[in-house]
Amino acid sequence: MSSDIDIRVTGRAGRITFTRPQALNALNYDMCLAIDAAMRQWESDDDIALVVIDAEGDRAFCAGGDVAALYRSGTMGNYRDGRDFWRDEYRLNAYIAEYPKPVVSLMQGFTMGGGVGIGCHGGHRVVCETSQIAMPEAGIGLIPDVGGTYLLSRAPGRLGEYLGLTAARMGPGDTILAGFADHYIPRDRWADLIELLEASGDVAQVAAHAEPAPAAPLAEARDEIDRLFAAETLDEVRATLEAADSELATSALKAVRRNSPLSMACTLEMLRRLRAEAATIRQALELEYRFTWRSMEDGDFLEGVRAQLIDKDRNPQWKHADGILPDAAVRHMLAPLGEDGLTFEGEERVMRIGFIGLGNMGAPMAANLATPGHEVIGFDMAPVEIDGVQMAATAAEAATGADVVITMLPNGQILRDVAAQVIPAMKPGACFADCSTVDVDSARAVAAEAEAAGLLAVDAPVSGGVGGAQAGTLTFMAGGSAPAFAVVKPLFDIMGQKAVHCGGPGAGQAAKICNNMILGVTMIATCEAFALADKLGLDREKMFDVVSTSSGYSWTMNAYCPAPGVGPTSPADNDYKPGFAAELMLKDLRLSQQAAGSADADTPMGQLAEALYATFVEEEDGRGMDFSAMLPRFEKRHRS
Ligand code: NAD
DSSP states (O other): OOTTEEEEEETTEEEEEEOOGGGTTOBOHHHHHHHHHHHHHHHTOTTOOEEEEEESSSSEEEOOBOHHHHHHHHHTTOOHHHHHHHHHHHHHHHHHHHOSSOEEEEEOBEEETHHHHHHSSSSEEEEOTTOEEEOOGGGGTOOSTTTHHHHHHHSSTTHHHHHHHHOOOBOHHHHHHTTSOSEEOOGGGHHHHHHHHHHHOOTHHHHHHOBOOOOOHHHHHHHHHHHHTOOSSHHHHHHHHHHOOSHHHHHHHHHHHHSOHHHHHHHHHHHHHHHHHTOOHHHHHHHHHHHHHHHTTTSSHHHHHIIIIISOOOOOOOTTTTSOOOHHHHHHHTSOOGGGSOOOTTOOOOOEEEEEOOSTTHHHHHHHHHTTTOEEEEEOSSOOOOTTEEEOSSHHHHHTTOSEEEEOOSOHHHHHHHHHHHGGGSOTTOEEEEOSOOOHHHHHHHHHHHHHTTOEEEEOOEESHHHHHHHTOEEEEEEEOHHHHHHHHHHHHHHEEEEEEEESTTHHHHHHHHHHHHHHHHHHHHHHHHHHHHHTTOOHHHHHHHHTTSTTOOHHHHTSOSSTTSSSOOGGGGTTOOSSBHHHHHHHHHHHHHHHHHHTOOOHHHHHHHHHHHHHHHTSSOTTSBGGGHHHHHHHOOOO
């Protein structure tokens, strides 16, 4: 998990704490994905009664999204990273708003932009003496996003227009008035409250701790704000502010002159539309995404971030700074995005998927992808027929026009060969996802080749075997960028029950071979211990009873016991038919030792396990047997 966030379960509460106070807890892509994954798990966990979100440090709950990272990719012409980040962030915002269990957020200090998206959509939003909430996006060429337009469109009178255009900061009283928070609770009572929530799971504790909110200055200013921001267009609002003579009008005019005209004009139009439709948060987010999707290429986002955060000259060269802002510019930024538009869970768009390598694992995985309606084009060297999968004549043909290409191949060399044919045929921005088990070097080389060709890349080997592939219960361990993982995650969710983003390119293969090295070593240890027990006259059932509940327990003993008739049913009960074949274990152990060699790691047990499985498979009768058939092997042997 990212060190920027601490996700855990404490008592009856799913707990999320931002732990990046030095960066004002700015929200990045990995943090969004981690929150999303945890909340999905907690949704169906009956032991979890509610979710509590808080943050370390005094200065900020979360001062915004990590836009500097998006600036870096955007200025290199890569708009995809930003679009992917916003898409998944907005989906998370809607998910929080619609979450079936109570979500409590405790927001001290600054809560802005991305922080509002996490903290201000739950049903139990808490502020304190230091809380300052704002939507300052117009200052960096964006619109108030992350569901900000939804909140602003529902604020009383014209407060939404005022807050969205001027980025004015709200203190605790104002946040409650404007509908960004529910309860005022002094900060020194938060620790007790959180402890109570964790222990009891009783969300009523939040209201029980609330105190009357401090005065809301915006309530006093309401009439004037409603008058000043009543107009429909930015020009009219600006003219009204210029004509007015008050402190509030003067400071609002200063802000309106500082911020991006295009952003402000679009904000006004969005609030008007959302209010007219009494829109849902999903409708608001979908509209926001139209703007942010275009904001790097056609809007002021990159220039705004440059001026505010990168060069810090505070002198942005906005588009339409001459005061001429045609309606067409606003219409363009808010026009529907067609198939690129934001969708939510249950309305995912159909993908075109190239699937190469349709053997024991690949064939059922491809069939599972086709079932919910994805268009799957397959290719294998051997003739194959799979229900719902259209076959191509070459690997390149299967990859042409695909959103995602998945490979499920025997080894790293074949993967490299196939990648060389497929990558040039793929459309820019598509994702190459290898699910084979291969060496880390090949995984990294293929990822680099794909990325150099403008593609996303993921290495995502699986565990769960042929049974898991058929049942759609595989576990995916993925390496690659966060945007790449986000693209393929919905597909992994169809083919499996768990997908873990382990890190950058090669991290998935690293996780797989480390896991399987432990598996190979423990299987050998379990088998030799059973053989020793036999020779000591210890009954196998008794041995299982003791070890499976003592410190010698392991997955190989408890879940996959190599002794026939002992423990749960396993390949040992089926004459050691695989299951997981000994030669596949040998392959994985060789990969682990190859990686250990490249990384200069000392792995004596892994080395010995490789040698034992090599003897078993290549010189004895292990080929075609389950890897747990090491037990009958040891039974026959004597100490040398
Ligand atoms: P498999 O041998 O049944 O399937 C591999 C397929 O790739 C075959 O159909 C073969 O014809 C095809 N192929 C080979 N070269 C090709 C090429 N150049 N172009 C197109 N197709 C080509 O193997 P499998 O059991 O499906 O395993 C696939 C991968 O999954 C392996 O990397 C394996 O280590 C891994 N894996 C397997 C299991 C398991 O239990 N079988 C479990 C986890 C991971």
